[in-house]
Amino acid sequence: MAAWSVTILVLLACLWFPASVQCMVRHYKFNVVVKNTTRLCSTKPIVTVNGRYPGPTIVAREDDTILVKVVNHVKYNLSIHWHGIRQLRTGWADGPAYITQCPIQPGQSYVYNFTVTGQRGTLFWHAHILWLRATVHGAIVILPKRGVPYPFPKPHKEEIVILGEWWKSDVEAVINEALKSGLAPNVSDAHTINGHPGSTPSCPSKGGYTLAVKPGKTYMLRIINAALNEELFFMIAGHQLTVVEVDATYVKPFKTDTIVISPGQTTNVLVTTHRRAGKYLVAASPFMDAPIAVDNLTATATLHYAGSLTSAATTLVSPPPKNATSVAANFTNALRSLNSKKYPAKVPLKIDHSLLFTIGLGINPCSTCVNGSRVVASVNNITFVMPKTALLQAHFFNINGVFTTDFPGRPPVPFNYTSIQLTNLGTKQATKLYRLGYNDTVQLVLQDTGMITPENHPIHLHGFNFFEVGRGVGNFDPKKDPKNFNLVDPVERNTIGVPSGGWTAIRFRADNPGREGLMVQFSSRIKVKERKKKKGS
Known part of the structure; x- marks a missing residue:
């Protein structure tokens, strides 16, 4: 009922105050089809949206509502992720398969419905299952509200x-x-x-x-x-x-x-x-x-x-x-945030959760694999197991046995993270989440490890922006390194690269309830719990 009330109020605002509230509902249709495409002097069938590679561009303005009907005409299950869209109060529209939704089956369709709240700039959309995103992707262009200029000279x-x-x-x-x-x-x-x-x-x-x-x-x-x-x-x-x-x-x-x-x-x-x-x-x-x-x-x-x-x-x-x-x-x-009066950098200064996630690779037994083992991704020595029921659905319908909320906030056993370790490379396989309270502030240090080999890890936080307050080479030092954090104008992002053999520290506020993912090519998960309202509120 609350969500419907918000929608009605927004629509009324658009009708009553057209000069100050310029709202639009923008409709798009994505037909997911196979198309023969020639590159590198050879032709192959690829999965596309509307027969285009890259796919069509979504254009909207800040505070517009976007409806995209996705029709699946191919043999694969699929979903579409709107990379960087905050999805405030619309977590089910975020798109990661088996996290916020079950995938769209062949011959079926699904309508994504979300509002671009308080955002403007360049983002993009892509398939969020298997490797379909290699060819199923396109741009999202969010223009400022009408009458609001760029904070730099307007380009030609x-x-x-x-x-x-x-x-x-x-x-x-x-x-x-x-x-x-x-x-x-x-x-x-x-x-x-x-x-x-x-x-x-x-x-x-x-x-x-x-x-x-x-x-x-x-x-x-x-x-x-x-x-x-x-x-x-x-x-x-x-x-x-x-x-x-x-x-x-x-x-x-x-x-x-x-x-x-x-x-x-x-x-x-x-x-x-x-x-x-x-x-x-x-x-x-x-x-x-x-x-x-x-x-x-x-x-x-x-x-x-x-x-x-x-x-x-x-x-x-x-x-x-x-x-x-x-x-x-x-x-x-x-890179520094603009941190102007109009676009301030609201960096959390008081921290409720101080987390350390070690990111790397492991080796688990696999009887059918080459050498009898499989290379797996690991966060705090846990390899994420994709559920068969979407996490958001499991939460909403109180379905037990889909996930647990005991993901460790720190490595179970501390070690010299960036040295070459060739002892026990096994990981625990589980579907675990870390629970945050609504509006909690978080400092998360992402530490690369030398397990098998160090490498750069691209990391995307669904549903949130964060501030990169520090980075360095080697092991993070919790006593020395925070003294050099930039808490004034750090860059604000939704995706970051953890340096090879090093670490990155980010801060954010958990102000978007739902099951949000920390994507590292592989997945660890963060769960934000909406606090119960007090009586009378």
């Missing part, structure tokens, strides 16, 4: 740039073979910019994405990393990038030649076309500073000035080495 034009990965093989076959063998999945065959890898050694061509520009103008690029696994560098030959936003939050503008962007992150940059007419290479290349196999190919596109001949030579750019830790660190360290 805006463009969407989606970075991704491409496999010649069927991506579902790739991940299924990995699960069957117990080994890591094969790396991708190419990176992509707006669905195109550009020219590669195995498939030389003049193809690829072209960004047409006029001289003397400023453009805003809404850059999205929709890759499954890899952090990427992004740069444009001969042009500096002015960073103005990350993960749909404004930042203090700064100039850079190269940005680094983790899977799930977004970055808005301003580019001024001040060079002489011509063509300039746009490049996306991998960043990996750990001994992990990656796709080494650089995706390319072209920034093409109006009036330039198609046959004109392209000005090239050399991407950083894939292990250029200093380039990535310089970019990350430059």
Whole structure:
């Protein structure tokens, strides 16, 4: 009843105060279909939305309501996640399969209904089951309310740039073979910019994405990393990038030649076309500073000035080495929240829960796997087991036996996290959640481990933004490191990369009741319990 009351009040506000409350309901239809697509000189069927790769862009304004009808015409179960949307009071619309909903079965449909409350900027949507998100993804553009300007000069034009990965093989076959063998999945065959890898050694061509520009103008690029696994560098030959936003939050503008962007992150940059007419290479290349196999190919596109001949030579750019830790660190360290009067950085100062999650890999027995074992993901020595009943459904209907709320807030046995440990690599497999009270404040230190190998971990917190208050190399020191935390203007995000062999500290307020997930390519879970109202309230 409360939810209906809120909806009615909002609708009445739209009717009575049209000048001050500009509400719209925006309708979209996603037909999930298979389409034959050619990349790298070979053709394969891929799962798409409306036959497009990348998929269609959702455009809305702050406080608009979005309804998306998803119709599943393919053989896979699927769900769609609206990456970075807070989903205040609409947790069931978030999209992770078996977490907030059961997946949409073949031949069935589902309507996602949510309001974009207090957010503006660039986010994206993607499939949230199996590896379908490799091709099932697209941009979300949230414009400010009418009459509210950007906190930087308005650009001449805006463009969407989606970075991704491409496999010649069927991506579902790739991940299924990995699960069957117990080994890591094969790396991708190419990176992509707006669905195109550009020219590669195995498939030389003049193809690829072209960004047409006029001289003397400023453009805003809404850059999205929709890759499954890899952090990427992004740069444009001969042009500096002015960073103005990350993960749909404004930042203090700064100039850079190269940005680094983790899977799930977004970055808005301003580019001024001040060079002489011509063509300039746009490049996306991998960043990996750990001994992990990656796709080494650089995706390319072209920034093409109006009036330039198609046959004109392209000005090239050399991407950083894939292990250029200093380039990535310089970019990350430059990020600061705008922290203005209109856009303050509300960093929690008093902490109710101080947590330490160790993130890494483990090895569990598997009689049917290669070598009789399987490589698994681990958070605090627990490997998350996907439930057969959606967690939110289990909570709402009081279904027992689906999950427990005893996820440890710290490692069960402390150890030298970043050293190479080759003793007991086994993990406990369970569906565990950590319980938070409504409006509790949380400090969460995410610690990479050297179990098997250290590596960078992209982490996304569903339903919340958080502030990155600190990061470092080696083991987190709870006595020394907090003294250097930035509690004034730390960057606010929804997705972050934990450095290889290091740690990241984040803070947030648990103001969104429901079953929200901390996604680390694998999953640990956080549960926010809504406190009971007092009588008469």
